[in-house]
Amino acid sequence: MPITKSAKKEQRASKRKKVFNLRNKRDLKGSIKKIQKEEGETNKENIKALQKAVDKAVKKGVIKKNTGARKKSRFMKNRKA
Numbered sequence: 001m002p003i004t005k006s007a008k009k010e011q012r013a014s015k016r017k018k019v020f021n022l023r024n025k026r027d028l029k030g031s032i033k034k035i036q037k038e039e040g041e042t043n044k045e046n047i048k049a050l051q052k053a054v055d056k057a058v059k060k061g062v063i064k065k066n067t068g069a070r071k072k073s074r075f076m077k078n079r080k081a
Contacts, residue, residue: 021061028063
């Protein structure tokens with residue numbers, strides 16, 4: 001348990017941030033799974049949605065920059081093959 005006032009405040013902020021981070025991770029995983037379900041037919045809208053979700057997660061700090069680039073790169077590589 002936090003003792004000082006600033007530690008209590010930081011704990012409250014941390015809980016709020018956790019909710020947003022989990023939401024962004026869930027959106028990212030959802031868009032990846034949605035596209036993986038559509039094995040043969042990948043339309044441009046779903047690809048854009050995936051790239052948008054990855055970019056948002058990177059921008060918000062949910063995943064790191066290189067992780068986002070790797071996810072997009074691997075996805076596009078698998079789609080072309």
